[in-house]
Amino acid sequence: MHVGFIGLGAMGQGMAANLLSAGHTVTVWNRSQAPLDALKSQGAHIAETPAQVASGGVVLSMLADDAAVRAVLLDGGVLDALPTGGVHVNHATISVRLARELSDLHTARDVHYVAAPVFGRPDMAAAGKLHVVCAGDRNSLERVQPLFDAVGQRTWPLGDDPVRASVAKIAGNFMLASAIESMAEASALTRAHGIEAADFLEIMTQTLFAAPAYQGYGKLIAESRYEPAGFPVRLGFKDVGLALEAGDDARVPLPFAGVAREALLEALAGGGGERDWASLATVAARRANLDDRDKN
Amino acid sequence: MHVGFIGLGAMGQGMAANLLSAGHTVTVWNRSQAPLDALKSQGAHIAETPAQVASGGVVLSMLADDAAVRAVLLDGGVLDALPTGGVHVNHATISVRLARELSDLHTARDVHYVAAPVFGRPDMAAAGKLHVVCAGDRNSLERVQPLFDAVGQRTWPLGDDPVRASVAKIAGNFMLASAIESMAEASALTRAHGIEAADFLEIMTQTLFAAPAYQGYGKLIAESRYEPAGFPVRLGFKDVGLALEAGDDARVPLPFAGVAREALLEALAGGGGERDWASLATVAARRANLDDRDKN
């Protein structure tokens, strides 16, 4: 298939590379140059402007946040350049409000909108092992399924309203934040009672919580290894904010999200915005003054 | 080995049966009669009083809470009946304060105290597949290891201070409460946006959260099946309270525990004390008034 791809961050690079490996013809655009060179050597065509990638009728985008989506897709002219009947697959994690707005804008232009946020970190993107949560009209979903097969290990369709896929992704990230905060507090508690975080978390993540989310973040906490960040506090704070905003829109109180938000904000206030959000463990430890105890 | 076993609730029955199957000689005591009959048919000896089970020098207990432990072990004379050099293995989830008190009381009587709380529900107890978290002096741990092998799939030692095993169990149960509350809120959010809880939770529990805790409780939430309870709200409220108390003792703030406690208390106030604690999902749904929306 001929496709355009916009946004070659840590996730987008791996996805675009896997589309190429699967035999698709891929035209890419990115704000910065370096990733373009790498993709070019793997066979990608390079577009001069974001709008160019849309001309083929199928465009995928993997942008950082609402602002980037607005800047590139709307202001950058991608949506306007998409021919009637074209399809835009949006892999980004965006707010419910923007998801709804995008859905309406696509419909007004007679183009198809598929929301397809993914679960997985950069190494899973590189390995083509992402989980693709998607929603959109049935024909479009069928049309782009081969693209999902190239980047993911499994596709999870959620019906025809694209907003749903965005909500599911937001809710999933909120569950991740909760899992981290839960480990952060529990390991502060056990540490204060003389148990090494590594010992406690090993038990948990080998038994009841033997799942990728807990094992991955549990390991970071056990090793106090928060840099470089797989997913920084700054983005985690944004995403928990998206959950709260989605709760506002649908009038759903989310007390855990409120608490996780506060902890992430405390991490930000302490200057830790670029550390991995597993560093919520340091917030819990500081509230309990654990490091000062160890000194004495 | 000749052992005594006290407390034949849903968990204790399976554990005692597995001790018998493994070839140990087991003398049992229980407050009510029914479980005794079942164990007798499997080869157990029946004691007339709790104190009798202790005479052999090794006694295991699996009692419901602090009050039951005090009533049976202390007031019931089990501890006094244990001969010098004997060992008591306490499988119950008890408070940090009682754990410390028991540890001191055993030492004062020249008997050994092993704390060995278990993770796993009754079906895992019946299958001998529990996870045994244990702490106590090294010789005692070695001595009772064959008993742990009979009831569990794996033993997780945490050193010589028995209090640590109790803290780890309490912290683990707090993580369970957090996982449930997290799913409760996330599924209320997605449901309000038109996604069935079952659909959302299937994605989560097959991917990032593919772990027994999430799959087990996620299934209950997806099916709104809270009776009969595997673990009732009433006990969940008690256990989150134990976490907060353990936090008080060691001065560790636990904001998630505070929120989970409030949600469980709301479930109790609504008359749902005997429903499974997965019914936290109904509290989240009620706060968002979801059932009334569905009616309209």
Next chain:
Amino acid sequence: MHVGFIGLGAMGQGMAANLLSAGHTVTVWNRSQAPLDALKSQGAHIAETPAQVASGGVVLSMLADDAAVRAVLLDGGVLDALPTGGVHVNHATISVRLARELSDLHTARDVHYVAAPVFGRPDMAAAGKLHVVCAGDRNSLERVQPLFDAVGQRTWPLGDDPVRASVAKIAGNFMLASAIESMAEASALTRAHGIEAADFLEIMTQTLFAAPAYQGYGKLIAESRYEPAGFPVRLGFKDVGLALEAGDDARVPLPFAGVAREALLEALAGGGGERDWASLATVAARRANLDDRDKN
């Protein structure tokens, strides 16, 4: 002084009337007609467009929220119509972000911006008894002081940065939300123990909490009188959101605001958006299931 006045809601009507009473010449504009007729009979001039009120060089506005401020002041051309050296006094409670933006926009147009949010309910506005919190350049503050004297009992200056007055107002409204939630929970607790809310709150609001905020809202709670709303849940939710947003901008965690927000959202979800925000008491009572208890 010749002044323009925009926004004749429950607060603005009283303020404009008091400006007239103090001998000022007042030209008013309002979206709806009814309040204009009333003010006209009191001697006000009526403008056809918002921009007209600005031509005299001094304009006061009392609009509902950020959206109304943007619609009328920016899109409606008021700011553009203000002559060089003119002064705009903004009495509305607006977000920190909009406050900063307005401050910059005024500076860019060589006009003066005074932020002057007020504390007080409509009856205090009618009586000229408001508390005016203000910030702006010193000359402008002196220039408009006679206007503040006409509408308020006291002026509280906070320096030259207009954003500060907005922050103080937002922080004050957050303290009000906290006071209400505190009474809501405390009266649910005492009620569950057999004490009438009225009896408990009378003690509190005649002693330690003998202040207007507690006495006013305490009375509403004691009498379960939430309609018509002096200040509705809907606006309270917005204002607590402004506090959280101000906290985000300056990286200040506000856990009480998070909890109050959740309670207000629960009130909204239950359909109570237009009731007075003192109805947080019904949320606390419902969580405790108090009404059902009374039935039994």
Next chain:
Amino acid sequence: MHVGFIGLGAMGQGMAANLLSAGHTVTVWNRSQAPLDALKSQGAHIAETPAQVASGGVVLSMLADDAAVRAVLLDGGVLDALPTGGVHVNHATISVRLARELSDLHTARDVHYVAAPVFGRPDMAAAGKLHVVCAGDRNSLERVQPLFDAVGQRTWPLGDDPVRASVAKIAGNFMLASAIESMAEASALTRAHGIEAADFLEIMTQTLFAAPAYQGYGKLIAESRYEPAGFPVRLGFKDVGLALEAGDDARVPLPFAGVAREALLEALAGGGGERDWASLATVAARRANLDDRDKN
């Protein structure tokens, strides 16, 4: 009236002195000697044992907490020494559970129990200006009214069940904790936006929150003056715990209490247990990292 008085702490000393000034004959007992000497010089009789003060048939006690009440009144024999028909007035802030237990113990001994916790700090006790919240049988309340008149400016009766007075006191202290936490967060927010805490709190405590609670604690926060403590974090943490326990007993969720508890625990973890509980302001400031910002 001939009365016995037990517990000459900062509050009890002032109360006993006012009883003497009002012409009552007072026999006092206290654990430590110093306050006894002072009272003796004012005309008090000194008892050798706690039980001696009860022989006259009317005994008042002002002890620190549940443990002190148990130690002195129960184990110390005061209750047993009270003659049939005697009355015990308990001014202490105690748990709902102990209140209920005491009520039952008095009834079983045919003596009367009046719960009469007070609102007011030591200076108000010395001035005879306390607020006395009381509950007990009508005859007893009438009998001891002259004593309340000697120590307080006003009496607030709450019916015949003594537990109610204890609940009201606990709920009132929870409202104090909430007021402090609210000022702590609001002043951290305004400070981060460039407003001195003193300036912001002056506005609030002179207007909407012009009440003793806010003015007293607001002043401490504005001046960062937390030592010597009028009421230390340690006791505040205990009292918020009493509110949560009272909520457990009656199944009333108290989310604000949960958050205040966590903040007080964080203050304790930082070593600030003996500072005034107005130092919650330092917890809010630290979460926002405000002191480090000021350094840079």
